[in-house]
Amino acid sequence: MPSTNQITLNAPLDMHLHLRDGEMLENIAKESARTFSAAIVMPNLVPPVSTKEEVTAYKTRIMNAVGSETFTPYMTLFFKPGYDKAFLASVKDDITAIKLYPAGITTNSEGGVSGFDVEELRPALDAMAELDIPLCVHGETNGFVMDREAEFVSIYEKLASAFPKLKIIMEHITTKASVDALDRFENLYATITIHHLLITLDDVAGGMLQPHLFCKPIAKRPEDREALLKMALAGHPKVMFGSDSAPHPKHAKEACGCAAGVFTAPIALQLLTELFEKNSAPLENLQAFVSGNAQKIYTIKVPQKTVILEKKAFHVPADYKGVVPMYAGETLAYSIKEVRHG
Amino acid sequence: MPSTNQITLNAPLDMHLHLRDGEMLENIAKESARTFSAAIVMPNLVPPVSTKEEVTAYKTRIMNAVGSETFTPYMTLFFKPGYDKAFLASVKDDITAIKLYPAGITTNSEGGVSGFDVEELRPALDAMAELDIPLCVHGETNGFVMDREAEFVSIYEKLASAFPKLKIIMEHITTKASVDALDRFENLYATITIHHLLITLDDVAGGMLQPHLFCKPIAKRPEDREALLKMALAGHPKVMFGSDSAPHPKHAKEACGCAAGVFTAPIALQLLTELFEKNSAPLENLQAFVSGNAQKIYTIKVPQKTVILEKKAFHVPADYKGVVPMYAGETLAYSIKEVRHG
Numbered sequence: 001m002p003s004t005n006q007i008t009l010n011a012p013l014d015m016h017l018h019l020r021d022g023e024m025l026e027n028i029a030k031e032s033a034r035t036f037s038a039a040i041v042m043p044n045l046v047p048p049v050s051t052k053e054e055v056t057a058y059k060t061r062i063m064n065a066v067g068s069e070t071f072t073p074y075m076t077l078f079f080k081p082g083y084d085k086a087f088l089a090s091v092k093d094d095i096t097a098i099k100l101y102p103a104g105i106t107t108n109s110e111g112g113v114s115g116f117d118v119e120e121l122r123p124a125l126d127a128m129a130e131l132d133i134p135l136c137v138h139g140e141t142n143g144f145v146m147d148r149e150a151e152f153v154s155i156y157e158k159l160a161s162a163f164p165k166l167k168i169i170m171e172h173i174t175t176k177a178s179v180d181a182l183d184r185f186e187n188l189y190a191t192i193t194i195h196h197l198l199i200t201l202d203d204v205a206g207g208m209l210q211p212h213l214f215c216k217p218i219a220k221r222p223e224d225r226e227a228l229l230k231m232a233l234a235g236h237p238k239v240m241f242g243s244d245s246a247p248h249p250k251h252a253k254e255a256c257g258c259a260a261g262v263f264t265a266p267i268a269l270q271l272l273t274e275l276f277e278k279n280s281a282p283l284e285n286l287q288a289f290v291s292g293n294a295q296k297i298y299t300i301k302v303p304q305k306t307v308i309l310e311k312k313a314f315h316v317p318a319d320y321k322g323v324v325p326m327y328a329g330e331t332l333a334y335s336i337k338e339v340r341h342g
Numbered sequence: 343m344p345s346t347n348q349i350t351l352n353a354p355l356d357m358h359l360h361l362r363d364g365e366m367l368e369n370i371a372k373e374s375a376r377t378f379s380a381a382i383v384m385p386n387l388v389p390p391v392s393t394k395e396e397v398t399a400y401k402t403r404i405m406n407a408v409g410s411e412t413f414t415p416y417m418t419l420f421f422k423p424g425y426d427k428a429f430l431a432s433v434k435d436d437i438t439a440i441k442l443y444p445a446g447i448t449t450n451s452e453g454g455v456s457g458f459d460v461e462e463l464r465p466a467l468d469a470m471a472e473l474d475i476p477l478c479v480h481g482e483t484n485g486f487v488m489d490r491e492a493e494f495v496s497i498y499e500k501l502a503s504a505f506p507k508l509k510i511i512m513e514h515i516t517t518k519a520s521v522d523a524l525d526r527f528e529n530l531y532a533t534i535t536i537h538h539l540l541i542t543l544d545d546v547a548g549g550m551l552q553p554h555l556f557c558k559p560i561a562k563r564p565e566d567r568e569a570l571l572k573m574a575l576a577g578h579p580k581v582m583f584g585s586d587s588a589p590h591p592k593h594a595k596e597a598c599g600c601a602a603g604v605f606t607a608p609i610a611l612q613l614l615t616e617l618f619e620k621n622s623a624p625l626e627n628l629q630a631f632v633s634g635n636a637q638k639i640y641t642i643k644v645p646q647k648t649v650i651l652e653k654k655a656f657h658v659p660a661d662y663k664g665v666v667p668m669y670a671g672e673t674l675a676y677s678i679k680e681v682r683h684g
Contacts, residue, residue, distance in 0.1 A: 144564055145548040146488070205547060206487040208599040209556040218547055222486055254596065257550040 006337065007283055009307045012269055013294045014039035016136070016171055016191045016242025018107075018261070019073070021045050021058070025065045027321040028247045031266040033071035035336060037291070037305040040136070040242065041073045043099055044108040048078030052091045059094070070341040072303050076136065081113060081120055085127035092131050096298065097169070099136045102152075106138060106216045107246070107260060116155045118162045125163045134167035134189075134298060135159075139178070140217055146201075149217050150177040160185035167297065172196065172244045174217045176227035182238045189297050191242030192228050194271045195262045195326055200225050211258040212324050215246065233276065235285030240294040243268045247323040254324075263325045267316055270334040271326075273309050277333075310337040348679065349625055351649045354611055355636045356381035358478070358513055358533045358584025360449075360603070361415070363387050363400070367407045369663040370589045373608040375413035377678055379633070379647040382478070382584065383415045385441055386450040390420030394433045401436070412683045414645050418478065423455060423462055427469035438640065439476040439511070444494075447482050448558045449588070449602060454480075458497045460504045467505045476509035476531075476640060477501075481520070482559055488543075491559050492519040502527035509639065514538065514586045516559045518569035524580045531639050533584030534570050536613045537604045537668055542567050553600040554666050557588065575618065577627030582636040585610045589665040596666075605667045609658055612676040613668075615651050619675075652679040 017039040019029050032039055041062065043049035049058050055075045062073045074096035077083075083098075101112030113121075128135055139156055140148035156178075160168055170178050170190040182188050195215065200206075200222050204213045213219065231239045245268065246261025253259060264271070269290070276286040295302060314335040316327045359381040361371050374381055383404065385391035391400050397417045404415045416438035419425075425440075443454030455463075470477055481498055482490035498520075502510055512520050512532040524530050537557065542548075542564050546555045555561065573581045587610065588603025595601060606613070611632070618628040637644060656677040658669045 144542065145544050146563070200486065202487050205556065205560055208601060209551065209553055210599060211551055211553075214547065214551040221488070257552060259550060 004277070004311065006308060006310045007273055009269065009287060009290060009309070011037040011302045011305050012290045012307055013037060013241070013302060014243045014245070014265070014268065015240045015294050016040055016042065016193070016244045017265070018042045018044070018244070018246040019062055019065075020247060021061065024247055024249075024323075025061060028265065028323060029062055029065035030067065030069060031320055032245070033066040033069035034266075035269050035307050035339060036071065037303045038072035038074055040097060041075055043076045043078040044101065044106075046108050048108065048111055049076070050078045050080055052094055055091065055094045070303055070305055074300070078111065079113065079124070079135070080111075081124055083124040083127070085123070085130070088124070088127045088131055088133065092133060095133065096300065097134045097136045098128060099138070099171075101138045102140060102142070105140050105142070109138070116158065118158060122162075125159070125166055129163055129166040132167075132299070134169055136169040136171050139170050139173075145218055146220065149173070149175045153177050153181050156181055156188060157185065160188050163187070169297075172217060172242060173228065174220045175224045179227040179231055182231075189238050189240070191240050191244075192232055193242060193244045193262070194264050194268050194275070195219070196225065197229050197232055197275060198271065211253045212326060212328065213262060214258055214260055215244070215262045216260040229279070232289050233279050233281035233285060235282070235288035235293070237288070237293050237296065239289065240297060241268075241272065241290045249322050250319060250324050263320070263323050266320060267314075267325055267327065267332060269307060269309060270314055270332045270336065274333045304341070306340040307336060308338040308340075309334045312337075346619065346653065348650060348652045349615055351611065351629060351632060351651070353379040353644045353647050354632045354649055355379060355583070355644060356585045356587070356607070356610065357582045357636050358382055358384065358535070358586045359607070360384045360386070360586070360588040361404055361407075362589060363403065366589055366591075366665075367403060370607065370665060371404060371407035372409065372411060373662055374587070375408040375411035376608075377611050377649050377681060378413065379645045380414035380416055382439060383417055385418045385420040386443065386448075388450050390450065390453055391418070392420045392422055394436055397433065397436045412645055412647055416642070420453065421455065421466070421477070422453075423466055425466040425469070427465070427472070430466070430469045430473055430475065434473050434475060437475065438642065439478045440470060441478045441480070441513075443480045444482060444484070447480055447484070451480070458500065460500060464504075467501070467508055471505055471508040474509075474641070476511055478511040478513050481512050481515075487560055488562065491515065491517045495519050495523050498523055498530060499527065502530050505529070511639075514559060514584060515570065516562045517566045521569040521573055524573075531580050531582070533582050533586075534574055535584060535586045535604070536606050536610050536617070537561070538567065539571050539574055539617060540613065553595045554668060554670065555604060556600055556602055557586070557604045558602040571621070574631050575621050575623035575627060577624070577630035577635070579630070579635050579638065581631065582639060583610075583614065583632045591664050592661060592666050605662070605665050608662060609656075609667055609669065609674060611649060611651060612656055612674045612678065616675045646683070648682040649678060650680040650682075651676045654679070
């Protein structure tokens, strides 16, 4: 992307988003709805979203929080091995994907999967493949923090082989090992966050410790970031933007024992634009990364929204209603100039 | 070390200690002086301790803060390439070692060495070798946080080769790469902290982010910790205990952008005793690790002090005058029963 004063993005999609619930949902949902056409909304509430009623009720709460913005929350269920075909068929029209968490691996994932026995998972995953419901996966083992994702690649491979018709989305990938796996299996796809394109562990713990850059999976090595960046800048058809924007109240991030998650929803498009420009990547690749690829992978029709960004300093607020964003207090190169609906 | 109700340590030494200055020094010096016979005191004040007058004045301030405890602060200078033989000879009796910091690598190290040109360093290091002043080194490059120490090993090797009569202490080593280097050069030695024997990066950033376990060098991988533990438990003659106990006020540790350092001075001996017992290591190895090896390496005579620890729960305070220790609020297996002087 050459240096430019203004760029236009069509129907930006955030394919991995945490909107939480209650007051937090009320406070932050608009920050995504303002600039994104739609988003895949994660189901890790307490308790996790796992019934048709819970999905539809949560969607209603989201729409109420979003207000008048044009925005579609693509709903997800929290994967349970016990889901059967009848249940999945009954809920198919209410959801866009199902999210699988290994047990205890991140915020509110205690009820997740603790073994990855193919035969135990077969009824649910066969039914999902048949109904064309993608499986989104938080791919980390319980191993050493820098190895968890790389260790999980063998589980991705096992699932991808055993369920070749199931679309498997490797969520928020952070390693070269995951990038390499994408090429080996036709049915593996991935989301990549903006923060994992920008930071490594050095930014989290190389100077002072930076709680607002602490997330799961943790940011990895420079060569990992390079591998992710190469895929995103190329607009590689198997990768999609998913912010994993994960709000926590300021006190939970800056406390001793800080919660995992980076809040990027309100600055993601500005950062992506700056990143693609800096790396001279074509605008069409950014468009593919932030919308086109996801539309093809998920076979979804998305609400129209046109976002115009201009090269004008944007001063990132210290917080959005008590949630501290990435780069709080710093200045970004691009601002949102205008959002056109319809 | 078999399970035991009581053990006795003779003249425990902390071969790497930060005592700071002013109010902090007043507040925490006694925590070391109570149970240690002596300690190598780091010179990274603001400005760094780099003249005879500064060394003697700092020593006086330390002795005043220590009060009536029997305790010897082994003083150090902040290494500068410009130190010449006349200066070093004049200050030799006031110091026990000289500490080299690469520039900007940790707390108050801005004035450190930024290149490692052997010929530039030769006058100072030749003089130190001749005067038998050990060189203590914070061995990290400016590279990726998990690689900094391993990358520095080649600099250790260059210095050890170029100055074979200089005693070089690899301070607070955290990697298998450093352990391996110890065997390759007769004049390389090392200190190891208690926290690097106990934790890995998993403990800092594998669950919630733990600012009180954040230090430089950062805790590394499980196989690194294993390599360190093997050396310590064996009482290997080239390794010495050095706590790197580094107090920061609570607000500086729990703030956004937390300072590096773990405060272990008041609990180090209890933790070491528990660790050696758990691993069934002989008491004589603990004695070697915590005193005997350092006496031989530094050829020092140390003040007598006998510390008796008993197997009795010790509840770690939430803070020591505003400084949060490692394991604050937790319970350790051993307590200090008695300290005998003379």
